[in-house]
Amino acid sequence: MVRPTSVTILDTTLRDGLQIEDAIVPTDAKVALGEQLIATGLKEIEVGSFVNPKKVPQMADTGEVLQRLQSHEAEGVDFFTLVFNLKGAQRAVDAGAKNIKLVLSASEGHSQANSDAPIAQATQRLLEAATFAKDNGVRFDIATAVSFICPFDGITDADHLVEVLRPFVDAGAHGVGVADTIGNANPSLVARNTSAVIEAFPGNPVNLHLHDTYNFGMANVIAALDLGISNFDAAMGGLGGCPFAPGAAGNIGTDDLVHLLHREGVNTGVDVEALSAIREPLTSAVGHELTSSLSSIPAVPAAYHA
Numbered sequence: 001m002v003r004p005t006s007v008t009i010l011d012t013t014l015r016d017g018l019q020i021e022d023a024i025v026p027t028d029a030k031v032a033l034g035e036q037l038i039a040t041g042l043k044e045i046e047v048g049s050f051v052n053p054k055k056v057p058q059m060a061d062t063g064e065v066l067q068r069l070q071s072h073e074a075e076g077v078d079f080f081t082l083v084f085n086l087k088g089a090q091r092a093v094d095a096g097a098k099n100i101k102l103v104l105s106a107s108e109g110h111s112q113a114n115s116d117a118p119i120a121q122a123t124q125r126l127l128e129a130a131t132f133a134k135d136n137g138v139r140f141d142i143a144t145a146v147s148f149i150c151p152f153d154g155i156t157d158a159d160h161l162v163e164v165l166r167p168f169v170d171a172g173a174h175g176v177g178v179a180d181t182i183g184n185a186n187p188s189l190v191a192r193n194t195s196a197v198i199e200a201f202p203g204n205p206v207n208l209h210l211h212d213t214y215n216f217g218m219a220n221v222i223a224a225l226d227l228g229i230s231n232f233d234a235a236m237g238g239l240g241g242c243p244f245a246p247g248a249a250g251n252i253g254t255d256d257l258v259h260l261l262h263r264e265g266v267n268t269g270v271d272v273e274a275l276s277a278i279r280e281p282l283t284s285a286v287g288h289e290l291t292s293s294l295s296s297i298p299a300v301p302a303a304y305h306a
Contacts, residue, residue, distance in 0.1 A: 004230035006267040010044040010207065011037050011254050013282070014065065015082060017239035019049070019058050025285045027061045031068045033282060037236065038072050040274040042254075045069070046101070046233075049082035050091040063095035070096060080141075084115060084122075089129035092138070099139045101177065102126045106144040106164050109152025110181070114145060123167055130171045142168035143177030143209065148185035148193055155189070158196035169201050175231065176204045180220065183213030183250075187223035194227055209233040210252045211241070212291075217252035218260055225266070232257060236278055237290030253292025255279075 014034055018025055025033075030047075037045055047069060048062030066079055073079070083089045083100045092100050104122055105111035115122045126142075133140040144164055149155055165176055178197055180190065190208075198206055208224045208231065210217045221232065235251035255275045258268050272294075279295055289295065 001226065001228040003225050003264075004228060004266065006269070007225075007230045007232060007261055008044060009042060009254060009257060009268055009270060010046055010080065010231070010233045011042050011236065012046040012209075012233050012251060013037060013236040013239060013254065015046040015048045015059070015062075016233070016241075016251055017235035017237075018286070019056055020241040021058060021239070021286050023285070023287050024058050024060075027064055027068075029281070029285050030061070030065050033278065033285065034065065034069045036278045036281070037254075038069075038075075038077055040278070041268075041270040043076055043269065044078050044080065046080045046082070049084075050088035050095075051082070051084055063091060066095050066097060073098070083126075083129050083133075083140075085125045086128040086132055089132045089138075093133070093136045097138060099141070100129075100133055101141045101143055101175075102129060102168065102173075103143050103145060104164060104168075105146055105150075106156050106161050107146045107150035107153040110146045110150050113152065119164060123164075127167060127171055130168060130173070134172055139174050140168075140172070141175035141177060141207070142173040143175075143179060143207070145179050145181045147178035148180050148189050149182060151182050156193065158193045161193055162196050162200040165197065165201070169204060173204065175207050176201055177207040177209055177233075179209035179233075180211055180216075181209075183211030183217065185210075185220060186216055187219050190220045191223050191227060194224060194229065198227065205231055207231040207233065212238060212250060212252050218256065221252065221257065221260060222264075225264070236275065236292075237282055237295050238292035239282070239286065239290065250291050253290070253294065255294040256292045259294055 053060035234254040238253040
């Protein structure tokens, strides 16, 4: 497989980055952070999730954040929100969403913890949301949590992962996402399961969502590049984690990912120096230091890049 020469990054700072924080970041601050992320050249932004605000109060203002940033769609920026059921899809459509991402667990243990339902029941709920989205002209992607390792059930079988995804591809999903939710997957496991998804659904772009709990994140990026993957999720400063997956730490940092890709000669369209300006307001918003490598060390000058 030939490595891509360019990559698209979906920045998840406003959703995955903030959903696990103790502090509830004010809407104005979220919008300001979104504006700064867009100014770096990022063309895909995940602004939040339409979930039960009692369970995830950090995401209660997703509709307002989306609406206040939507003027940037005229500049070619795509906004995404997460949806877990029909009600969430309805709220997304009411807010003017053009892209939604449906999230399903690839293991029974995580499905129960994350959605209070077995995979089969969660699948039916999400297919209702998918049908509603399609009927309203909204693109939907499907993403699986714990696509490699589950904190409850262990290693995820590649064939099982494919079959969990299949009903949504058959229903018209555009993108197919696989997530290392607890950040414990190693490059060979990422290659095994991701390759199975690529081979099963050759007509769908595959997106990789990585966490960096055990410092495997960037090694897994390289493994994915070698598979031809050109779509990655990341959160600025390495923020984030799943509230319903014990041991889940932060995402790979958008700043670290851009830096690595540029060193590898892969174009992102993102200004890594402009990203650095977001660290201070983001640190202030969450009330603690960030964890990405570039949060504490400078990027290597562009003159040193390959």
